[in-house]
Amino acid sequence: xxxxxxxxxxxxxxxxxxxxxxxxxxxxxxxxxxxxxxxxxxxxxxxxxxxxxxxxxxxxxxxxxxxxxxxxxxxxxxxxxxxxxxxxxxxxxxxxxxxxxxxxxxxxxxxxxxxxxxxxxxxxxxxxxxxxxxxxxxxxxxxxxxxxxxxxxxxxxxxxxxxxxxxxxxxxxxxxxxxxxxxxxxxxxxxxxxxxxxxxxxxxxxxxxxxxxxxxxxxxxxxxxxxxxxxxxxxxxxxxxxxxxxxxxxxxxxxxxxxxxxxxxxxxxxxxxxxxxxxxxxxxx
Amino acid sequence: xxxxxxxxxxxxxxxxxxxxxxxxxxxxxxxxxxxxxxxxxxxxxxxxxxxxxxxxxxxxxxxxxxxxxxxxxxxxxxxxxxxxxxxxxxxxxxxxxxxxxxxxxxxxxxxxxxxxxxxxxxxxxxxxxxxxxxxxxxxxxxxxxxxxxxxxxxxxxxxxxxxxxxxxxxxxxxxxxxxxxxxxxxxxxxxxxxxxxxxxxxxxxxxxxxxxxxxxxxxxxxxxxxxxxxxxxxxxxxxxxxxxxxxxxxxxxxxxxxxxxxxxxxxxxxxxxxxxxxxxxxxxxxxxxxxxxxxxxxxxxxxxxxxxxxxxxxxxxxxxxxxxxxxxxxxxxxxxxxxxxxxxxxxxxxxxxxxxxxxxxxxxxxxxxxxxxxxxxxxxxxxxxxxxxxxxxxxxxxxxxxxx
Numbered sequence: 157x158x159x160x161x162x163x164x165x166x167x168x169x170x171x172x173x174x175x176x177x178x179x180x181x182x183x184x185x186x187x188x189x190x191x192x193x194x195x196x197x198x199x200x201x202x203x204x205x206x207x208x209x210x211x212x213x214x215x216x217x218x219x220x221x222x223x224x225x226x227x228x229x230x231x232x233x234x235x236x237x238x239x240x241x242x243x244x245x246x247x248x249x250x251x252x253x254x255x256x257x258x259x260x261x262x263x264x265x266x267x268x269x270x271x272x273x274x275x276x277x278x279x280x281x282x283x284x285x286x287x288x289x290x291x292x293x294x295x296x297x298x299x300x301x302x303x304x305x306x307x308x309x310x311x312x313x314x315x316x317x318x319x320x321x322x323x324x325x326x327x328x329x330x331x332x333x334x335x336x337x338x339x340x341x342x343x344x345x346x347x348x349x350x351x352x353x354x355x356x357x358x359x360x361x362x363x364x365x366x367x368x369x370x371x372x373x374x375x376x377x378x379x380x381x382x383x384x385x386x387x388x389x390x391x392x393x394x395x396x397x398x399x400x401x402x403x404x405x406x407x408x409x410x411x412x413x414x415x416x417x418x419x420x421x422x423x424x425x426x427x428x429x430x431x432x433x434x435x436x437x438x439x440x441x
Numbered sequence: 442x443x444x445x446x447x448x449x450x451x452x453x454x455x456x457x458x459x460x461x462x463x464x465x466x467x468x469x470x471x472x473x474x475x476x477x478x479x480x481x482x483x484x485x486x487x488x489x490x491x492x493x494x495x496x497x498x499x500x501x502x503x504x505x506x507x508x509x510x511x512x513x514x515x516x517x518x519x520x521x522x523x524x525x526x527x528x529x530x531x532x533x534x535x536x537x538x539x540x541x542x543x544x545x546x547x548x549x550x551x552x553x554x555x556x557x558x559x560x561x562x563x564x565x566x567x568x569x570x571x572x573x574x575x576x577x578x579x580x581x582x583x584x585x586x587x588x589x590x591x592x593x594x595x596x597x598x599x600x601x602x603x604x605x606x607x608x609x610x611x612x613x614x615x616x617x618x619x620x621x622x623x624x625x626x627x628x629x630x631x632x633x634x635x636x637x638x639x640x641x642x643x644x645x646x647x648x649x650x651x652x653x654x655x656x657x658x659x660x661x662x663x664x665x666x667x668x669x670x671x672x673x674x675x676x677x678x679x680x681x682x683x684x685x686x687x688x689x690x691x692x693x694x695x696x697x698x699x700x701x702x703x704x705x706x707x708x709x710x711x712x713x714x715x716x717x718x719x720x721x722x723x724x725x726x727x728x729x730x731x732x733x734x735x736x737x738x739x740x741x742x743x744x745x746x747x748x749x750x751x752x753x754x755x756x757x758x759x760x761x762x763x764x765x766x767x768x769x770x771x772x773x774x775x776x777x778x779x780x781x782x783x784x785x786x787x788x789x790x791x792x793x794x795x796x797x798x799x800x801x802x803x804x805x806x807x808x809x810x811x812x813x814x815x816x817x818x819x820x821x822x823x824x825x826x827x828x829x830x831x832x833x834x835x836x837x838x839x840x841x842x843x844x845x
Contacts, residue, residue: 194536278709279707279708279709282782286560295708296632300689302456302530305692313675384696388692388695389696389839389840389843390843390844402529403525403529404525405552405832406832406836407556
């Protein structure tokens with residue numbers, strides 16, 4: 157065997173030992189706990205926890221709300237990132253903008269959430285500026301953007317958090333896939349700038365980044381700190397909903413929390429599997 | 442690859458299932474105090490406590506820790522965590538079959554005490570062994586009982602507090618004192634009052650529940666389903682009446698009391714509340730609250746309760762933890778703690794059991810400025826009700842108020 161093979165085996169083993177096994181063990185533990193097989197307050201196998209979870213309407217609302225937040229955040233973030241990557245890419249190469257774009261990446265989610273809170277809440281910076289400028293007379297009149305019904309604060313923060321990733325991804329892709337050449341080619345063949353954008357540039361960038369998009373979708377959908385600070389108690393995003401069940405007051409709710417996390421894990425894995433199958437089929441064609 | 446992984450997994454499972462149970466061989470509950478000192482000295486004690494208040498942190502780190510270092514050469518290692526974190530940690534240790542806990546001393550009360558007893562995670566009875574236990578006011582039901590449950594020696598009383606509401610005296614001339622006055626007040630000033638969706642808010646709801654039930658005696662003792670159903674229905678009707686006039690029209694509530702303090706500090710709310718009657722003075726001297734903040738207790742009363750020190754059953758340094766706990770309830774440590782410039786926490790010692798000199802020292806402590814005296818609010822003090830009431834209130838608050 158040559159060294160290349162050794163390295164491959166070692167890196168695979170590291171992946172299995174440090175990633176797959178812990179996740180699998182945790183999942184197995186949660187699964188057994190949710191059926192009452194493990195856990196000192198459980199008394200043996202039961203379907204009761206799963207039944208209770210599956211028939212809780214708030215769980216499904218919570219899943220739907222998380223999906224909605226992820227969908228809106230990602231759509232807006234990708235549109236921004238595409239615009240910036242395609243039209244500002246020269247300026248992004250050097251100078252102030254090239255550094256500024258990385259700045260949001262150094263803030264942890266919680267710090268970013270707090271920043272949004274200070275900016276957007278009724279007693280926040282924007283609200284006070286609006287009073288100074290005479291747009292509103294009282295703090296109370298400032299629109300509800302934090303702990304609000306539509307998750308505006310959460311969406312705003314998620315966009316701040318993920319847009320830089322996509323800008324970097326798309327500027328690199330643009331460069332890497334030599335899109336400037338495609339652009340010239342399509343325009344020399346008579347395509348209008350709009351058509352070049354719609355039929356060439358955007359489809360290539362999106363298709364090349366589809367896995368990243370899916371991963372970030374799951375990342376936003378499962379976020380915890382941001383909705384904890386900026387969300388409402390109802391509807392709650394799925395991670396907050398689960399942790400509430402796990403940690404709030406009633407120890408007998410813990411198996412339900414595990415059932416929810418298993419369910420969510422299965423949903424995510426299932427979606428990923430479906431997506432992979434579909435995507436590889438497209439590739440084969 | 443897959444085969445190897447499966448074999449390895451199987452190996453892990455077998456390995457974990459044949460782990461032997463190791464038991465502590467010494468029964469610490471039968472040691473006399475000299476033996477406790479011998480066994481407990483020169484060790485490191487890990488104390489898990491809520492570290493959200495700099496006055497409290499300062500007292501523990503710069504007063505308790507150096508003192509036990511000097512007396513017994515014990516190193517006090519403080520880690521952050523309260524309530525559910527403590528329960529989850531010990532629960533995980535027990536489920537994993539660990540023989541030694543990572544924690545040796547816990548700052549707990551009520552709900553956490555109940556849950557830890559539920560999973561049999563606490564060591565005891567140990568409190569009678571502590572020499573300073575002689576001074577503790579166990580006869581006082583606010584100290585000797587924790588959420589209606591006798592402590593039975595499984596936790597050592599450490600401090601005593603009463604809930605107060607805090608208001609901005611510049612904006613609120615006459616703070617509401619009865620349920621009716623609250624309703625009138627929020628209708629006149631919508632959006633300025635709320636309570637949090639955690640311990641503090643629940644403690645406020647408990648006081649309302651007791652008021653609706655017609656007094657302390659009705660709900661004392663073990664949890665009573667029929668009474669709960671009857672009075673909680675009235676409570677939810679009342680909260681529903683308040684709801685449209687609460688902060689954010691009652692569609693959401695601050696997640697924890699810290700958020701509520703923040704909203705109060707920047708003027709979005711006119712009220713906040715605290716489970717600790719000394720907190721308003723602390724927060725003003727920290728500069729978070731303006732000097733217009735005042736604490737008060739409404740006529741329907743507020744819950745007074747105690748907080749305690751417990752020792753995990755799996756701790757391997759129980760004797761050392763007992764030495765620390767004993768120092769914490771010494772008259773000198775309690776006196777220091779009660780000073781409003783230090784923390785302002787109420788003592789759990791009985792003045793009758795102390796000698797005249799110490800009694801005078803407690804009496805001559807400087808008094809706080811922004812909260813009424815303890816003796817004044819004592820007449821409005823309500824005892825904690827059984828922990829099941831709180832679990833049910835938390836669930837039903839979600840069902841009836843948040844989801845509606």
